[in-house]
Amino acid sequence: MQTWVEAGAADGFNIIPASLPAGIEDFVELVVPELQRRGLFRTQYESTTLRGNLTVPCPRSRYDIG
DSSP, rough: HHHHHHHHOSOOOOOOOSSTTTHHIIIIIHHHHHHHHSSSSOSSSSSSHHHHHHHHOOOOTOOOOO
């Protein structure tokens, strides 16, 4: 998966666990830390809002004068 991303052959993956919630828990506990260790997954968010983390600019209020 890392090779595909680094080669530009993929920009994301859909993870579908075989069982719930154990499959998701396994992914979070086993895979995410390895991705973080490799520098492929963030260890913290850059912003405190969803808009900030998606780098979507905040629209200007139509009531803002100036």
